[in-house]
Amino acid sequence: MTTKKTAGVEDSYQIEGKMALPYSYFAGRVGSKFITTLRDQKKIMGVKCPACNTVYVPPRQVCDVDFTDIRDAWVELESTGTVKNFTVVRYDDKHLPRKAPFVLALIQLEGAGTPFAHILEECKIEDVRIGMKVEAVFAKETTQTILDIDHFKPAAEKASIHEVNARRKQWVPTDEPAEASTRKGGKPDMSKPVIITAALTGAATMRNQNPSVPYKPEEFAEEAYKCWKAGAAMVHVHAREDGGMATHDHARIKATYDAIKDKCPELIVCLSSAVGMGKTAEQRISQIVYIKPDMASLNTNTMNFGIVDRKTGKIFIDYVFENTFGMLQDFGKVMEENGVKPEIECYDMGGLDNTLMIGKQGIFSDPMNFNFVWGVAGGQQFRTEAFIAMMNALPPKANFTTCGVGMDQYPCIMQSCILGGHMRVGLEDNIRMPNGALAKGSYEQVEVAVNIANCLGRPVATTDEARLIMGLRKR
Amino acid sequence: MAHQKKNRNVGIIGIGQTKHSSHREDVNQPELIHEAVSLALKDANLTMKDIDCVVHGNMELFEMVHSPDLWHVLGTGAYGKDSIRITTGGTVGATLSCASDNLVASGMYDIVMAIGFEKLQEGHTTGGITNMACPLWFRKIQAGALTGSSAYDVEREFGLERADRASLMYRIIMDKHASLNPNAHRAFGLDFSQIDDLIRTSPKLVGELKLIEMCSQSDGACCVIYACEKKAKELSKIPVWIRDHITVHKEENFTIFGYDRKYPVLKTHKFAAEQLFKRNGINDPLNYFDVFEMYDPATWWAIDWIRDFFNLQGDEHLRLIEEKEIMIGGKMPINPSGGVIGSNPIGATALVRVAEAALQVRGNAGPHQIPTPVNHALASGFGGTMWTVMTMLEKELNW
Numbered sequence: 003m004t005t006k007k008t009a010g011v012e013d014s015y016q017i018e019g020k021m022a023l024p025y026s027y028f029a030g031r032v033g034s035k036f037i038t039t040l041r042d043q044k045k046i047m048g049v050k051c052p053a054c055n056t057v058y059v060p061p062r063q064v065c066d067v068d069f070t071d072i073r074d075a076w077v078e079l080e081s082t083g084t085v086k087n088f089t090v091v092r093y094d095d096k097h098l099p100r101k102a103p104f105v106l107a108l109i110q111l112e113g114a115g116t117p118f119a120h121i122l123e124e125c126k127i128e129d130v131r132i133g134m135k136v137e138a139v140f141a142k143e144t145t146q147t148i149l150d151i152d153h154f155k156p157a158a159e160k161a162s163i164h165e166v167n168a169r170r171k172q173w174v175p176t177d178e179p180a181e182a183s184t185r186k187g188g189k190p191d192m193s194k195p196v197i198i199t200a201a202l203t204g205a206a207t208m209r210n211q212n213p214s215v216p217y218k219p220e221e222f223a224e225e226a227y228k229c230w231k232a233g234a235a236m237v238h239v240h241a242r243e244d245g246g247m248a249t250h251d252h253a254r255i256k257a258t259y260d261a262i263k264d265k266c267p268e269l270i271v272c273l274s275s276a277v278g279m280g281k282t283a284e285q286r287i288s289q290i291v292y293i294k295p296d297m298a299s300l301n302t303n304t305m306n307f308g309i310v311d312r313k314t315g316k317i318f319i320d321y322v323f324e325n326t327f328g329m330l331q332d333f334g335k336v337m338e339e340n341g342v343k344p345e346i347e348c349y350d351m352g353g354l355d356n357t358l359m360i361g362k363q364g365i366f367s368d369p370m371n372f373n374f375v376w377g378v379a380g381g382q383q384f385r386t387e388a389f390i391a392m393m394n395a396l397p398p399k400a401n402f403t404t405c406g407v408g409m410d411q412y413p414c415i416m417q418s419c420i421l422g423g424h425m426r427v428g429l430e431d432n433i434r435m436p437n438g439a440l441a442k443g444s445y446e447q448v449e450v451a452v453n454i455a456n457c458l459g460r461p462v463a464t465t466d467e468a469r470l471i472m473g474l475r476k477r
Numbered sequence: 478m479a480h481q482k483k484n485r486n487v488g489i490i491g492i493g494q495t496k497h498s499s500h501r502e503d504v505n506q507p508e509l510i511h512e513a514v515s516l517a518l519k520d521a522n523l524t525m526k527d528i529d530c531v532v533h534g535n536m537e538l539f540e541m542v543h544s545p546d547l548w549h550v551l552g553t554g555a556y557g558k559d560s561i562r563i564t565t566g567g568t569v570g571a572t573l574s575c576a577s578d579n580l581v582a583s584g585m586y587d588i589v590m591a592i593g594f595e596k597l598q599e600g601h602t603t604g605g606i607t608n609m610a611c612p613l614w615f616r617k618i619q620a621g622a623l624t625g626s627s628a629y630d631v632e633r634e635f636g637l638e639r640a641d642r643a644s645l646m647y648r649i650i651m652d653k654h655a656s657l658n659p660n661a662h663r664a665f666g667l668d669f670s671q672i673d674d675l676i677r678t679s680p681k682l683v684g685e686l687k688l689i690e691m692c693s694q695s696d697g698a699c700c701v702i703y704a705c706e707k708k709a710k711e712l713s714k715i716p717v718w719i720r721d722h723i724t725v726h727k728e729e730n731f732t733i734f735g736y737d738r739k740y741p742v743l744k745t746h747k748f749a750a751e752q753l754f755k756r757n758g759i760n761d762p763l764n765y766f767d768v769f770e771m772y773d774p775a776t777w778w779a780i781d782w783i784r785d786f787f788n789l790q791g792d793e794h795l796r797l798i799e800e801k802e803i804m805i806g807g808k809m810p811i812n813p814s815g816g817v818i819g820s821n822p823i824g825a826t827a828l829v830r831v832a833e834a835a836l837q838v839r840g841n842a843g844p845h846q847i848p849t850p851v852n853h854a855l856a857s858g859f860g861g862t863m864w865t866v867m868t869m870l871e872k873e874l875n876w
Contacts, residue, residue: 027600031504032505
């Protein structure tokens with residue numbers, strides 16, 4: 003401690019002191035696991051609150067919002083994230099981790115609900131922007147601290163699916179009988195683009211299950227556009243009233259269809275000819291004739307179509323979905339006559355056989371487009387061997403796509419993609435992501451489907467390619 | 478002192494404490510707090526939804542965390558609730574209790590949760606207490622606990638041998654109590670036969686103040702839930718009623734390095750006790766109270782303060798100790814919990830006094846429950862250079 007003259011004041015002194023501030027703190031078990039997994043496995047772990055679905059990174063023992071104990075609810079995060087905010091440190095001090103100037107950024111990892119501060123390097127300070135994508139660079143040697151992530155750097159820019167498609171050669175049809183024979187052997191042509199469809203709503207998925215379900219035409223348009231941007235070539239639509247009920251009202255369905263087409267003209271729209279529970283045959287088909295969409299669903303079997311508790315077998319809603327041979331025949335004819343390509347919905351092998359049987363009248367134009375639907379309460383669950391059996395029963399020129407209810411969704415689309423088929427995702431079938439989190443919208447599931455296609459080296463179909471493959475009218 | 482009757486009665490309906498310990502590497506600060514909060518909620522059979530307001534307290538800067546109550550929301554459950562932070566030094570736990578009592582009594586809130594906390598293993602307490610001290614300019618080192626001056630006083634009055642033996646007797650009684658309390662930090666298993674050895678062998682800190690006579694440095698948290706009379710009766714089978722509390726402080730200079738007769742130290746306890754008992758019509762506190770949870774940072778202060786609190790004459794206070802009347806089963810059991818000498822997570826310590834006194838009134842303190850019925854309990858808090866907070870608890874609403 004010293005005393006010195008106060009600058010500029012003759013008769014006053016200033017006492018100068020110095021403090022040492024040693025301290026230590028304990029990260030606790032939860033915090034320590036975060037550090038040790040970072041150190042030993044180069045994995046960034048967080049915890050996810052089951053009550054409010056917030057993913058906390060770094061992890062904490064208790065969710066402060068709802069006071070849920072989340073110490074064991076571990077999830078693994080991506081090492082990429084987004085800059086939420088940043089500051090430039092412009093003074094040097096020995097306690098700082100870098101020589102000034104350097105950037106400290108608030109970075110929110112993919113899948114995380116909370117950001118944390120870290121160093122951002124390998125880019126010019128003036129290029130740092132809020133919203134920029136960054137990725138973690140792990141330290142070569144551990145310090146057993148958060149600096150086991152040495153720093154973040156700008157993430158390699160990932161080209162959008164449309165940029166990728168623009169760079170590659172457009173797909174052209176090949177010799178189809180040859181394709182059908184290799185398909186049977188489980189050796190499909192992996193260079194054939196895979197069509198991704200997003201079923202935006204269905205008739206029964208409500209906002210209380212996932213707030214991203216669109217009801218209004220403009221919401222459909224927005225959601226459809228996001229799906230197209232993410233890589234979907236087609237959306238499947240059940241129009242809704244403002245309150246969320248599925249509707250057969252022509253004006254409302256047309257408004258919804260037109261809103262999507264206005265927002266995203268090239269996107270293929272497949273309307274439902276099921277509409278919703280308790281609709282008459284007339285209500286179901288007249289709207290298709292009225293609107294004449296690119297495509298419409300065609301159901302192949304009268305079946306149970308209920309809601310059953312999968313764990314206990316308890317029946318919540320007991321309902322028979324009527325699709326008689328007569329309806330299959332009449333709807334099919336009407337669609338083909340109006341230039342609407344049917345998407346033939348098969349909930350089991352029986353539906354497929356019904357179609358082939360009634361189809362002998364020569365109703366359906368080639369190529370026929372089948373959708374194998376898994377996991378409806380009343381239909382069959384997804385099984386690999388059932389999938390292959392159905393695929394092998396298809397007529398030679400037919401295409402197939404697939405969709406699965408709930409957690410059947412991801413396994414069945416992956417199976418389809420492997421076998422040369424197409425993929426349908428969307429909130430109609432499943433409200434969640436593969437990790438169990440609520441999907442932010444159908445578009446997030448489209449991103450998963452694009453990933454699957456990327457993993458298998460299959461190009462994602464453009465809308466033009468999809469029209470060509472499925473034999474739709476030109477736009 | 479000006480004092481008016483309470484607007485409405487307030488009862489303690491939930492109590493939770495961590496095990497106090499020198500080592501809690503397995504939890505961080507909010508996680509430690511969460512343990513106490515969870516236990517108190519469970520004890521009261523409530524959830525955080527039932528809590529209207531959270532009152533948070535610890536020592537300023539002891540863990541070197543600025544505004545710790547903000548971080549601690551992760552453990553306190555105060556998200557979206559009214560919340561108040563209090564720091565009054567060593568008395569903070571007792572002040573938490575007073576504030577919670579007042580907040581409920583005023584009608585502002587029906588149910589208030591008080592949380593006292595300290596994690597002394599982290600941070601640097603001396604740094605927190607002494608920052609920018611300069612004795613020359615009356616910026617005193619705000620260290621209250623370490624003093625040999627009381628030892629000097631007691632020795633001078635009663636002779637070295639008797640004073641030393643009384644001090645160690647008190648220490649061993651506290652150790653025996655702490656051995657019964659599963660939450661206590663330090664319980665060595667000392668015996669009265671060790672008094673002479675300990676006087677000889679325990680390292681001296683200041684004057685006759687020995688290491689064994691000092692309180693511990695602990696990690697721990699305590700949570701107490703207060704409810705208005707209506708809610709307390711609805712929610713709890715055994716609410717403990719807060720009759721009155723008093724706070725007195727006198728930031729007097731006193732030196733920790735030695736004794737100076739010019740500084741009349743440590744008289745706030747006596748003043749506070751006199752005021753409190755007078756306004757509640759208690760003429761003989763030693764007979765009125767069934768148990769006393771006293772904030773006893775060191776044995777010398779403890780033995781001296783017993784005289785102050787109960788307004789005893791001559792060597793009455795020493796005889797209470799020498800005749801083991803302050804033990805569980807004695808005439809005036811003091812600190813059945815083992816006291817501050819047993820466990821000292823500072824921000825929680827004074828709240829632990831209230832909590833332990835309330836447990837004694839409820840009759841379910843556990844192995845350290847005193848065997849005779851407890852209808853009237855007293856708790857004290859101490860801090861700063863000289864702060865006193867006293868709280869009176871009652872079993873029945875009949876005063």
